[in-house]
Amino acid sequence: MKKIFNSTIKFFLAGAVFLASCSKNIDLTPSDTIPTESALENYQDYDKAVIGAYANIGYQLTINVNTVLADESRWGIDNNIRNYSAGAHKWAFDAGEATATDGWGNLYNVIDRVNRALALYDNITTTTAEEASALPRLKGELHAVRAFAHFELLRWFTEEFTPTSLGVPAMTTSTVTGKPSRNTWAEVMTLIQSDLAEADQLIPTTFTDIFRITKPAVAAIRARVALYNKDWANAITFANQALAAKGTLATGATYTGLWTDANTSEVFFQLRRNSNSGSIRTLWTDDNTDVFFSPSYKLMATFDQTNDIRYARFFMNDTSVPITKENWKVNKYPGQNATNRFNNIKVYRVSEMYLILAEAYAETNNVAEGTSRLNALRAARITGYSNQTFANANALIEAVYLERYKELAFEGHRFFDLRRRNLPVIRTAQDIASGAAIPLQLNTADRNYILPIPQSEIFANENIIQNRGYGMN
Incomplete structure (x- = not known):
C-alpha cells in the first residue's frame, strides 16, 4: 500500500497529544521540523496519543451530510432566513460546499494522528507489567481507528461502491512531500480489512471501554x-x-x-x-x-x-x-x-x-x-x-x-444506503413546500449524487482526480 499523505492538512504536536488543522499545501510546515521522536516516549504519552485520535473523529459530520442530503429531513421554516446548508439540501453544490466535503479533512487528520503514533510504537517504554501488557492493545486501537477513518472516507467520496471504482488515498505513513493519487475501492478495502484483523488480534476481550x-x-x-x-x-x-x-x-x-x-x-x-x-x-x-x-x-x-x-x-x-x-x-x-x-x-x-x-x-x-x-x-x-x-x-x-x-x-446512514443500492433520493411534495426551490428528486445520474473531493485538495495536489461532474483538476 502506498505511503501517502493528504496534502491539504498540516499537523503539529502540543505536548503528548496530537493536534491538527487544515491548511493549503503552500502553508504546510515540513514534517522534518516536528520532533516526533521525542514527542512520545512512555506508556502514558502513548495512551494520550490514542485518546487524541479518538477525540478528533467528527462523526457528527457524517450524521449531518446523510440527514441534509437524503430524505430524512425537510427545510425548516426558520431556515428561510438562515439558509444553513442550503446548497447541500438543494443538491446545488460544487466542490467548495463544506457540508458535502468536510469529512475529507477531518478523517485525514485522524489518520495522520494514528500514523504518527504507529511509527513510534517500537520506541515506547513501559515501567510496569501492566503497562507492558496493555501497550499492544493501544496499537490495536490505532489500527482500528485507521480502518474506521478509511472506511468513512470511502463511504463519503467513492464514485461507485464497486471494487474498481475510484476510492480515496490509502494512507499508512505521514509525509508532507507526497502527492498521492486515489486508490481503488478494492485497494482501500484491503488496507481496512488488514487493519481490522490486526486490531482483532491485539485488543483483548477484557477491554470493555465503549x-x-x-x-x-x-x-x-x-x-x-x-x-x-x-x-x-x-x-x-x-x-x-x-x-x-x-x-x-x-x-x-x-x-x-x-x-x-x-x-x-x-x-x-x-x-x-x-x-x-x-x-x-x-x-x-x-x-x-x-x-x-x-x-x-x-x-x-x-x-x-x-x-x-x-x-x-x-x-x-x-x-x-x-x-x-x-x-x-x-x-x-x-x-x-x-x-x-x-x-x-x-x-x-x-x-x-x-x-x-x-x-x-x-x-x-x-x-x-x-x-x-x-x-x-x-x-x-x-x-x-x-x-x-x-x-x-x-x-x-x-x-x-x-x-x-x-x-x-x-x-449517518440514509444517503449512503441509497447510494450503495444505486437508488435515487425521493422526497415527498409535502417535504419541499417550506423552502424556496427545494428539489423533489436526486437521480443516480445527477452530479450531486456523488460527493466531490474538496476543491482545496484538488488545488494542492495535481494527482488527485476529481469525481465526475465537478470539472477537471
Missing part, C-alpha cells in the same frame, strides 16, 4: 465494512460475533434512555461529547430554538405513531413556538438533561447488527433467518407487533431498507 474500540466493536465495524463490500458471508460472521458479546435489543424505557445517555445497553462504540458546542441536535436546531432542518413528513409517516416507541423518541411537535416558526424537531438527541443538552454519539449499535444480518441473509436467499432478525428488531420497538413473512428475498430486502430508514434515522 468510548474506545473494543473487540466486539471491531467485529461490528467488520460487519458494516463487509456489508458495503457485498461480502455477505463475512457480514453474517462478524455481525454474529458482535452480537455474541452484546446482543440484547433494548425495549421500553431502556431504549428511550439510550438516547439521553441514561444507559448504553445497545452501544458497541460511542464518541464522548461533554459540551453543548458538540451537541448533535444543534446541527439542525440551535439554542434559540430556530429549526434549520426538521424531520421529513415522509420519514415520520413510516412509523406507527401509537405503538412504535421510536416515534415519540425521534420526533417532537413543539406546540410552544409561535405559528410563524417551525414546530417539528428532531428529538433523537434531546440532551442528557435540561442542563447538559448534549449527547454521546452512538456509532455502532446492536440494532444495526440485526439489520446487517437481515440484509445479508436475504442476499444469500436465506429468507427465514433474515426475517427472524427483522421481526426481532420490530418486536423490540413496536408494542403488539405481529411477526411478518416475506414472499422472497427481494421483498425482505425492501423491508430491511425501510427499517434501516426508521431505526437508523439521523445516525
Whole structure:
C-alpha cells in the first residue's frame, strides 16, 4: 500500500497529544521540523496519543451530510432566513460546499494522528507489567481507528461502491512531500480489512471501554465494512460475533434512555461529547430554538405513531413556538438533561447488527433467518407487533431498507444506503413546500449524487482526480 499523505492538512504536536488543522499545501510546515521522536516516549504519552485520535473523529459530520442530503429531513421554516446548508439540501453544490466535503479533512487528520503514533510504537517504554501488557492493545486501537477513518472516507467520496471504482488515498505513513493519487475501492478495502484483523488480534476481550474500540466493536465495524463490500458471508460472521458479546435489543424505557445517555445497553462504540458546542441536535436546531432542518413528513409517516416507541423518541411537535416558526424537531438527541443538552454519539449499535444480518441473509436467499432478525428488531420497538413473512428475498430486502430508514434515522446512514443500492433520493411534495426551490428528486445520474473531493485538495495536489461532474483538476 502506498505511503501517502493528504496534502491539504498540516499537523503539529502540543505536548503528548496530537493536534491538527487544515491548511493549503503552500502553508504546510515540513514534517522534518516536528520532533516526533521525542514527542512520545512512555506508556502514558502513548495512551494520550490514542485518546487524541479518538477525540478528533467528527462523526457528527457524517450524521449531518446523510440527514441534509437524503430524505430524512425537510427545510425548516426558520431556515428561510438562515439558509444553513442550503446548497447541500438543494443538491446545488460544487466542490467548495463544506457540508458535502468536510469529512475529507477531518478523517485525514485522524489518520495522520494514528500514523504518527504507529511509527513510534517500537520506541515506547513501559515501567510496569501492566503497562507492558496493555501497550499492544493501544496499537490495536490505532489500527482500528485507521480502518474506521478509511472506511468513512470511502463511504463519503467513492464514485461507485464497486471494487474498481475510484476510492480515496490509502494512507499508512505521514509525509508532507507526497502527492498521492486515489486508490481503488478494492485497494482501500484491503488496507481496512488488514487493519481490522490486526486490531482483532491485539485488543483483548477484557477491554470493555465503549468510548474506545473494543473487540466486539471491531467485529461490528467488520460487519458494516463487509456489508458495503457485498461480502455477505463475512457480514453474517462478524455481525454474529458482535452480537455474541452484546446482543440484547433494548425495549421500553431502556431504549428511550439510550438516547439521553441514561444507559448504553445497545452501544458497541460511542464518541464522548461533554459540551453543548458538540451537541448533535444543534446541527439542525440551535439554542434559540430556530429549526434549520426538521424531520421529513415522509420519514415520520413510516412509523406507527401509537405503538412504535421510536416515534415519540425521534420526533417532537413543539406546540410552544409561535405559528410563524417551525414546530417539528428532531428529538433523537434531546440532551442528557435540561442542563447538559448534549449527547454521546452512538456509532455502532446492536440494532444495526440485526439489520446487517437481515440484509445479508436475504442476499444469500436465506429468507427465514433474515426475517427472524427483522421481526426481532420490530418486536423490540413496536408494542403488539405481529411477526411478518416475506414472499422472497427481494421483498425482505425492501423491508430491511425501510427499517434501516426508521431505526437508523439521523445516525449517518440514509444517503449512503441509497447510494450503495444505486437508488435515487425521493422526497415527498409535502417535504419541499417550506423552502424556496427545494428539489423533489436526486437521480443516480445527477452530479450531486456523488460527493466531490474538496476543491482545496484538488488545488494542492495535481494527482488527485476529481469525481465526475465537478470539472477537471
